[in-house]
Amino acid sequence: QQIQEDLNKQLFDNLVNFLRQSHSEFQKKTTEWTCRMKSREIPTAALVLGVNVTDHDLTFRSISEVLQSNVTPYIALLEGKDCPGIKNLMQKLMGQLMNCYIDVDSVEDEDYVQVSQNRVRCSMTSLINWYKSVTKKTDSETPSRKRASSSRHCQSPLVVVIFKDMESFTTKVLQDFIVISSQHIHELPLVLIFGIATSPMIIHSLLPHSVSSLLCIELFQSLSCKEHLSTLIDKLLLTGQFPFKLGEKVLRVLINIFLYHDLSVQNFIKGFQICVVEHFYSQPLSILCCQLEDIKKRVNALGHDQCENIRRLPSFRRYVENQVSEKQIALLTADDFLKEAVQKLLEDLHVYHENYVSVLRCLHVFTSSLPKYPLGKQIRELHCACLENRVWEIEEYESSLQLARMLNKSDLVTMLQQCVEIFVSSSGTEFDKTVEKLKEFLTQFQQLEAEAFQEQDVSVSSQKELQKKTDLYHLQKTLLELKESRRSKKLTKFEMLRFEVVDYIDSLVRKYLVPADHKTLHEIMYFNTASVLREHMNAAPRIALHTALNNPYCYLKNQALKSDGGGISNKAPDICIAYRLHLECGRLINLVDWLEAFSTVVTAAEGPSADAASSDQVDDVVHARFIRAVSELELLGFIKPSKQKTDHVARLTWGGC
Numbered sequence: 001q002q003i004q005e006d007l008n009k010q011l012f013d014n015l016v017n018f019l020r021q022s023h024s025e026f027q028k029k030t031t032e033w034t035c036r037m038k039s040r041e042i043p044t045a046a047l048v049l050g051v052n053v054t055d056h057d058l059t060f061r062s063i064s065e066v067l068q069s070n071v072t073p074y075i076a077l078l079e080g081k082d083c084p085g086i087k088n089l090m091q092k093l094m095g096q097l098m099n100c101y102i103d104v105d106s107v108e109d110e111d112y113v114q115v116s117q118n119r120v121r122c123s124m125t126s127l128i129n130w131y132k133s134v135t136k137k138t139d140s141e142t143p144s145r146k147r148a149s150s151s152r153h154c155q156s157p158l159v160v161v162i163f164k165d166m167e168s169f170t171t172k173v174l175q176d177f178i179v180i181s182s183q184h185i186h187e188l189p190l191v192l193i194f195g196i197a198t199s200p201m202i203i204h205s206l207l208p209h210s211v212s213s214l215l216c217i218e219l220f221q222s223l224s225c226k227e228h229l230s231t232l233i234d235k236l237l238l239t240g241q242f243p244f245k246l247g248e249k250v251l252r253v254l255i256n257i258f259l260y261h262d263l264s265v266q267n268f269i270k271g272f273q274i275c276v277v278e279h280f281y282s283q284p285l286s287i288l289c290c291q292l293e294d295i296k297k298r299v300n301a302l303g304h305d306q307c308e309n310i311r312r313l314p315s316f317r318r319y320v321e322n323q324v325s326e327k328q329i330a331l332l333t334a335d336d337f338l339k340e341a342v343q344k345l346l347e348d349l350h351v352y353h354e355n356y357v358s359v360l361r362c363l364h365v366f367t368s369s370l371p372k373y374p375l376g377k378q379i380r381e382l383h384c385a386c387l388e389n390r391v392w393e394i395e396e397y398e399s400s401l402q403l404a405r406m407l408n409k410s411d412l413v414t415m416l417q418q419c420v421e422i423f424v425s426s427s428g429t430e431f432d433k434t435v436e437k438l439k440e441f442l443t444q445f446q447q448l449e450a451e452a453f454q455e456q457d458v459s460v461s462s463q464k465e466l467q468k469k470t471d472l473y474h475l476q477k478t479l480l481e482l483k484e485s486r487r488s489k490k491l492t493k494f495e496m497l498r499f500e501v502v503d504y505i506d507s508l509v510r511k512y513l514v515p516a517d518h519k520t521l522h523e524i525m526y527f528n529t530a531s532v533l534r535e536h537m538n539a540a541p542r543i544a545l546h547t548a549l550n551n552p553y554c555y556l557k558n559q560a561l562k563s564d565g566g567g568i569s570n571k572a573p574d575i576c577i578a579y580r581l582h583l584e585c586g587r588l589i590n591l592v593d594w595l596e597a598f599s600t601v602v603t604a605a606e607g608p609s610a611d612a613a614s615s616d617q618v619d620d621v622v623h624a625r626f627i628r629a630v631s632e633l634e635l636l637g638f639i640k641p642s643k644q645k646t647d648h649v650a651r652l653t654w655g656g657c
Helices: 002-028 031-039 053-070 086-097 124-139 143-150 171-183 201-206 225-237 248-262 265-282 284-288 292-300 304-312 314-321 325-333 335-367 379-388 395-404 409-425 432-468 472-488 493-512 530-537 541-550 574-583 591-602 612-636
Strands: 042-048 074-078 159-163 190-196 215-221 588-590 639-641 648-651
Touching: 002 042, 002 053, 002 190, 002 215, 002 225, 042 171, 053 074, 053 159, 053 190, 053 265, 074 086, 086 124, 086 171, 124 171, 171 190, 190 201, 225 248, 225 265, 225 379, 248 265, 248 379, 248 530, 265 530, 284 292, 284 304, 292 335, 304 314, 304 335, 314 325, 325 335, 335 379, 335 395, 335 409, 335 493, 395 493, 409 432, 409 493, 432 493, 541 574, 574 591, 574 612, 588 591, 591 612, 612 639
Parallel strands: 042 190, 042 215, 074 159, 159 190
Antiparallel strands: 588 648, 639 648
16 A cells, blocks of 8 residues: 555645645636636546556545545545436535535534535535535634644635546536536536546547536546556565565466456455465465564474474475485484574575575666567566576577677666666675676776777777888788688677676576575465465356355355255255256256256155145245246346247256356
């Protein structure tokens, strides 16, 4: 939430300035406001938020809080689904505005009267009368309270109406509201905010020119959802602050859902939360996923069973196999020796994370400036590539190195300076020599500039000497030497230094960007069960429906619903019985036969001693239950009425799930 507020700060500041400017114009009755009143223009902010509609609620909630604390307490948030007509819109508008108040202290006053929406006729005249009454009451307050309230809000605060999803409003509702509001703009300081998901042109598509000309529109553009996601990954995942990490498969699932389904940052965060809960719930050793300073205390508190769990980890078994026989025996039998080794391994894992992030950022500085972006433009793409396998073994990495060996000097110097800043600010302790080496490269590049001028002078003098040589033999010998030197194409000092810089960065990558699953005890800190995440994030409603209706015990956990032989239990809900029976039918289902089969299953447990009257009553009840079950199946889309036969229904679903 803090990251999102920081990203939207510029947008919110611009919006607050726009509203304050509109307010000051109304307050001072300036010439511009007078002209606007004459033309009946309403100040309007067109807020383009992007197609990630699921994130808009949080954004508008933050906007409402910012405006209430800085501009005005009178803010109404309207949605298209709640406003099918102008009457509904006015009801929602007045209902929200009349619950607002100027100051918190005014609620405690005895003379504060909460206006009931039911007793007020929802019209623009009623709204104006209400606004005049609340602003008049504010003017009549004591000077001390008036100064306290004016520190946040002015004497004639704006009335801000936010249309959260402008595309969802009907054209007639918007037209009527804008036309009515423009006729009273001199009495009510109204400001509109349009939440737009597609394009600002939607305003002109929904509104004719006669209506859009009544709006004084200013455009506000938020950051794209991809920039939000990149910042989120950078601040939450690519940091040593949090010990919990996402594995490559899980991270790709979350990013793919974001890119190809909803572009929702909020859903990405929900997926991240699911991963956290699943990891700490399903991994018995997740107690060791902690900060560096807590490792020793938690390792010493491990019991024998938890030590055995550590010994079962695949990465730890590989670690044991690479040790000498005496140490293998100690690790597998002595818990105290195991705890000492685990503490050292977990501390090394924390150091690996810190070094990994710094080198990854340095590599991204190089790869993001290359043409065609072989390893991706965003750091998340590079991070996934490094988690998946040894990045230096893939073809894209080799292409990146070849392109880096052709960079010009200015770009190379800029990248080295950025890498120096990254390593200097890094919390890792192993980069002192790295910083010195990079600074040495920068010094050598500076020296090359001075030598370049001297080489130019030498080349000019050599050409003059060549012109002086008149002997044919010496002239021919000199020309052959020049030809041979051009053929051999010896590298210049700059090219050799450039190769040296790229090779050094390559050595850092090979040393520090080892995939996480190659590190011992990575299972404690990394969650990489992508199948569990897909079950939560990628909904499969048909499978869930089939499972619930075909085997209700799976969800209800009622022992009476268990059916060993595949039969249909009469204890199951009616819709489950009807569903199981309809699976045995063909394309058309005879309702009479279906009812008889349903009645047979439902009354299977009843004895034959029931009298006729009771039997008729039960038949009526069973008939009613059957009709309700069939109606529910039709509502879910499993069947539909058939036009071929009136006493039949058509089956709509086929195949197993």
